[in-house]
Amino acid sequence: MxxxxxxxxDSSSVRQMVGFTLKDAGYEVIEAVDGKxxxxxxxxTVDMIITDxxxxxxxxxxxIRQVRALPAYKFVPIVMLTTESQAxxxxxxxxxxxxxxxxxxxxxxxxxxxxxxxVR
Numbered sequence: 001m002x003x004x005x006x007x008x009x010d011s012s013s014v015r016q017m018v019g020f021t022l023k024d025a026g027y028e029v030i031e032a033v034d035g036k037x038x039x040x041x042x043x044x045t046v047d048m049i050i051t052d053x054x055x056x057x058x059x060x061x062x063x064i065r066q067v068r069a070l071p072a073y074k075f076v077p078i079v080m081l082t083t084e085s086q087a088x089x090x091x092x093x094x095x096x097x098x099x100x101x102x103x104x105x106x107x108x109x110x111x112x113x114x115x116x117x118x119v120r
Contacts, residue, residue, distance in 0.1 A: 003119050006030045008038040008051035008063060009081070014104070018050060018081065021108040022115070035063030042067070046076055047119050050102075050111075053082035053089065061096045068097040077118035081106065 005027050007018045019029045030046070032038035035058025038051070049067065053060040060080055067073045077099040082089075085103045093101060099118055102111060 002026055002028045003047040004028045004030060004045060005048045005050060005115065005119070006032060006038060006041070006046050008032045008035065008049065008055070008060070010034055010052065010055040014052070014081070017108075018111065021111055025112050025115070027115070027119075034058055035060065035066070038063055039066055042070075042073065046073065048115060049076060049078045050081050050115075051078065053080055053084050053093070061092055064093065064096040064098055079114055079118070081111075 005022055007015055007029060009015050010033055015031050019031060022029050030041055032041050034055040051060040051063055064078050067078060079100040079102060080093050080098050081102045081104060083104045090101050100114055102114060
């Protein structure tokens, strides 16, 4: 059975690029446009969440906090995929429960290396 990965980004082009990369590698992909949308679509098993930081309605940090508060998703790997690279932002993400951080623009093989590392 293929692993399910949720991608959360308000940019359709980023969702598309991440989606193509993951689907080509054999993963099942669920797309969400922001944190609120992601929480609404979070059901069943999700093996990983890849989220942007800056989004309308609910940003990536708040999404991570809310996902971590749900017992079923407490240990699901969550990776930030964002243009932000400041150490303070990374620390806030880590404190909220982020597993990792990838800075955009990213290379597909870089994304897949991170996915393979955290998805079991």
